[in-house]
Amino acid sequence: MKKAPFLFIVPILFLMGAKMASAGFGISPPYVKNASLIRNSSYEQVIVLSRSDSADDLNVNVSIDVPGADDWVSIDRGTSFVMHQGESQLPMRVTMTVPDKAKFGNYKGNLRVVITPLGGPEKGTVGIALGAQIDVDVTVIDKKIFDFDVRGVKVEPLETGHRWWIFFFPGKIRFTMQVENTGNVPFAPTKVVFDIKDASGQEVLETTENIGKLEKVNPFQIKGVLAELPTRLSPGSYRANFKIYNHETLEQAGELNLNILPYGAIPGYEGFGFWGLTRNEQMIIAGIGLGILLALSLLMWGIWRLIRRKKGAALS
Incomplete structure (x- = not known):
């Protein structure tokens, strides 16, 4: 599912020319959701940014607004990066990392993605900044799930x-x-x-x-x-x-x-x-190994006794 972009109309700042405004922009999926996070856990969601016209380089800026959990959110590309010419799709990995003292409960908010031309707007144009919203809905629970x-x-x-x-x-x-x-x-x-x-x-x-x-x-x-x-x-x-x-x-x-x-x-x-090997075969090998070890130990002990006797005889 792709979420339709929202529009920011900026009549004073020349954020984007008519060429850019006509280009389609979307995200998929438009959410980060998880209802079974626990403390010290993390959850990753790959969001794919897509556009219909890949002729230009674009600045991508992401703002985070998840009350009580802003600092849990990290993005592999950072909150500001470039969507290069020729890239019609670009994956962005969003990670939610729950701290060890997080309060149990539900956390909702959003990530707002805004794109602007890298080279700046054309002169004499009133720009429309394209963007999209990623809904965040995660819950921290006090229960371990093995599945x-x-x-x-x-x-x-x-x-x-x-x-x-x-x-x-x-x-x-x-x-x-x-x-x-x-x-x-x-x-x-x-x-x-x-x-x-x-x-x-x-x-x-x-x-x-x-x-x-x-x-x-x-x-x-x-x-x-x-x-x-x-x-x-x-x-x-x-x-x-x-x-x-x-x-x-x-x-x-x-x-x-x-x-x-x-x-x-x-x-x-x-x-x-x-x-x-079967258990019996393993026991046979273990027994052989122990027998060899015992034989070597007895041999070393016998050599040691022989050396002591020779030294004693020499001293007398």
């Missing part, structure tokens, strides 16, 4: 696992989710589960869950979140039902195709290491 939406998913090509000695190192499913944090604290999906079926989708061959914690997304942001899941299946084509959880709540589910290639087929591919 998210998943806007899209994808899975990367993968290889089957491989065996080394008595251990099997599984393949690694790299599953990326475009997560939008709709809450007001950093958060992410808590668990991803795959039910992998045969190519016909009839039989579940393996159920696997992500290993490790998932990276959190800041409030009101969209970010790619990677989940890594082990698989012990052989090369082939499969169908996978994925489930994305918010603790015990199933947030999203779907189905995708999963193609597992032979080991070594993908240059630079890395499967799972130690953390992809």
Whole structure:
């Protein structure tokens, strides 16, 4: 939605010539709104400035009027910048940063955007300054909200696992989710589960869950979140039902195709290491490591005892 520009008629100051006044100017979206901010949080809204005639350089000036929250507002380009010739659209990022002692409640106001020609008005003209208003409506609440939406998913090509000695190192499913944090604290999906079926989708061959914690997304942001899941299946084509959880709540589910290639087929591919092994395999490796450490300790102790005995014999 674009908001129609308002007009400032300035009969004395020559702010803008007839050529400029005829050029259309608008903003989208015409608001900064959020009803679930908390203290020490921030919210960003990208406002796109647009014009129909991009033949000239324009000065853009932004004035802030949000009673009780003026100093919460910052603009990535500052409050005065240039919209250069040839730019028909220009994004402007508005950030609301709530201080730690902000009062709970609703804050309303506006940002007023005014454009004027960079080179000054033509002589002998009465100018009309074009501008638009961005409505601000934010609320600070005393409640933490943990929630998210998943806007899209994808899975990367993968290889089957491989065996080394008595251990099997599984393949690694790299599953990326475009997560939008709709809450007001950093958060992410808590668990991803795959039910992998045969190519016909009839039989579940393996159920696997992500290993490790998932990276959190800041409030009101969209970010790619990677989940890594082990698989012990052989090369082939499969169908996978994925489930994305918010603790015990199933947030999203779907189905995708999963193609597992032979080991070594993908240059630079890395499967799972130690953390992809089963618990028993990890315990075996840990036991071997402890055994080696104990043997080295006994060896060092024996050498130390032998050196002491030789020194004692030499002194006597």
